[in-house]
Amino acid sequence: MQPDIFIISEELAWPLAVLLAWLAGEFAHRWTGVPRISVYGLVGFLAAQAFPDLFTTDGASSVTMLANVAFGLILFEFGYRVNLHWLRVNPWIALSGLFESAVTFGVVYAIAHWQGMQPLTALLLASLAMSTSPAGVLRVINEERSSGQVTERVLHIVAMNCVLAVFVFKVVVGFWVFQTSGSFTQAVSHSLIELCASAVLGALFGMLVPAVLRNLGTLARDGTVAFALVVVLLVAITHAADLSPVLATLTFGLMARHRRVSFTRTQRNFGAIGEVLTVLLFVFAVSTLDWDRVLAGAMLGLVLIVARFVVKVAAVAVFSHVGGITWRKGALIGVAMSPMSVFVVLVLEQTKSMGIVLVDELAALAAMTLFMEVIGPIITQRALVWARETAKEED
C-alpha cells in the first residue's frame, strides 16, 4: 500500500507542476538555448496527461484567474510598446498586418471547409488562426533582449492581428448566438457591445492611471506597481462583466503609453512576480488539451499550421521593401509570428461559459495549439537570431 505522502492532492498539483516547469525550463534553456516557455508548455502538457484528474479547471477556478492576470500583464506591456504614430507615418506596416490577417483567415477557412467542417466552426477556427500569441512573442523578445526592425514590426503586427482575431471571433459568436437563440439584441450584446465596452474600459484606465501618477509626482516615478494592480483589477472586472480581458488590457497598455509616464527597462516582464505568473500561464494553457484529441486532429492541424505559416511569411514579406526593410527581414517577421496557443486557449476558456466548447469539438485546434505552444517560440527565437537582432555576445 502506498503511504499517504505519495498521493498528490489537487491543491499540491498546480504549485508542483509550476515549480517543475520552471526548473525544467531553466535547465533546458541553459543546455540547449531553447526558449523557456516552450519547456513550460511541454511540462504542463505532460503533467496534465499523466494526472488528468488533478489538472481539471473550469472558468471560475483561481488558476484560470491567475492565468488571465498573467496574460493581462503581458498584454499591457505589449500595448505599451505599440506606437500608433508609427503606424500612421509608415502605413505599410498596418497594411501588411491587415493583409496577412485577412489572407490567413481566408485560407484557413477554405481548408477547413474543404475538409468538411461546419461553416460556423470553420469561421471560428479561421478567426483564431489569424492571431499570433502575444505572450509567446513578447517572452521570446524579452528573453533574447532583441532589438531591430523584425522585433518592432512583429510587436505591431501581432497587436493588430490579435485585435482583429478577437473582433472577428466575437462577431462570429454573435452570429452563432443569433442563429441558435434568434434574439438579435442578445447577439449584439455578445459581440459588438462587449467589444466596445472592453476597449472603452481599458482606455479609461489608460488615461486615469498616468494622470494619477503624474499628480503623485516624483514619488510615483516608477509606475510598475500601479500598472500591475490596475491590470489585476481590469481582469477581475472583465471577468465579472463577461467582457474581453484581452482587449481591455491591450487598450490599457496602448493608452497608458500614449499618455506616458515612463516605464524603465528593469521592469520588463513586471519583474519576478511577472515571471512566476508566466510559468503558470504557459503550464495552464496546454493543460486543457487532451492527447487523444491532439492525435485525432494531428493531420488537419499540421496542414493548417503549414498553410498559416506560409501565408503569414508571404503576406508580410510582400510589403517589406516598400516598408523600408530588406526582403529577408520581411520574411523573418512572418516566421517570427508562428506562436499561437495561449491567446487561443484563454479566448476559448472565456467562451466556455456560453456553451461553446470549441476545443472539445475541434481536434485540429487542439493539435495546432499544442504544437505551436511548444515549437512556436523556438521558431520566433530562430527568426530573431537569423535577423541578427538578439543581444548575444558575439565571439
Add this chain to the structure above:
Amino acid sequence: MALEPFKQSSPLTMGVELELQLVSLSDHDLTGASPDLLHLLQRKPFPGNVTPEITESMIEINTDVHTKHNELLAQLHLTRDTLVAAGDTLNVGICGGGTHPFQKWRDRKIFSKPRFKEVSALYGYLAKQFTIFGQHVHIGCGNGDDALFLLHALSRYVPHFIALSASSPYVQGGDTLFNSARLNSVFAFPMSGRAPFVLTWDEFEHSYFSKMEHTGVIKSMKDFYWDIRPKPEYGTIELRVCDTPLTVERAAALACYLQALCAYLLDRKEEPPAEDDYLVYNYNRFQACRFGLDGTIVHPKTYESLSLREDILTTLRRMDLYAEKLGGSAALNHLVQVTHTGSDAQFLRDQYNGSGSVEGVVDAALQRFRGS
C-alpha cells in the same frame, strides 16, 4: 606603417562629424538600430556621409568640406531631415547629446566589424562605456607645420568648446554634476589627452611618431585619442572635445567659431604657444567639463583667473572681423546667445526638473534634434 605625409588642403576649410544616438521610442533607451537604418539610407543618395559606429545604437554622419557657415548649415539641415525621415519610417528616435542619460553599458551590442571587435576585446568595459557621442570638427591646413602650430595655439581655447557644446550631464541614470561627463570616459583611454609639444611636421614624424611606433604601443594616428589631433590624410587638424550638441545649428556654429579662431591665430598676433601653456591645461579642461560656462580658468600666459563665460564673450568679440570675412557672423551670434541662455547641459537639467524623469530628458532631446 610609417606616418603618411601631411596632405595639403585649403586653409580654413571645415568639415563636421557628428555621432548620434539611436533611441527606442517605447522606453527611450538606446536601441541597436543602425543596421536597419543604414540599409534604408543606402536606398537614396545621402547628403554627406553616414557610417556605423562601434555600437549598433550609434551612427556617425559627416559633412562635405565647406568654407561658409550658411552652406555648412544647409547641408546639416538636409542631413538631419533625411535622418529624421528614415527614423520615422523605422520607429527609431535620433538625437544629439554627449551621453545617453540612462543606458546601461552592459546592454550594448558591438557592431560586427573586425576593428570594433578588436577594440572591444582590448579595452573591455571601456569600449562599451565609450558609448558616448561627440562632435569632431576638421579645419584644413596649408601644411603640417601650420597644423601643429594651430593645434598648440588652440589649446588655450579648448575649454571654450567644451563649455559651449556641453550636453552630457547625466550618466547611467544619475546627474554627474558635470556639464560634460562624456570627456571623463575619453580620459580613461591610455592615449588620450594632449598632443606632445612639437611644432614642425618633420620633428613630429621623426622624433615622436616613429619612436612611438617603435615602442609598439601605437600603429597609426587612429590610436591617439587626443583632444586635438592632426589628420595627415585629410590635411586637417581635428578638434575632438565637443559633445554632440542637441541641434545641428549649434554644431555648425561651433565649427565656424573654430574656423574664425584659426584664421585669427594664423595671423600670429598672439604670443606663440609654449610647452608651459600646458601647465594649466588639465585644470582648465576640468573646470569646463565640471562647471561649463560657470567655470573659472587660469590664463596660461598671465596666470590670471578668468570667468570662462567672460573669456568666451571677449574672444567672440575679438573674432567678429574674422567671422565677417568668412561669412560666419550668424554663427558667433548664436554662441553669444548660448552664453546668455545656457548650454545644452542646462537645457537637459531643466527638462529633468520639469518632467521628473531621465526618459523625459531623452524625449526633449529627440524633439530638439528634429527642430520642432
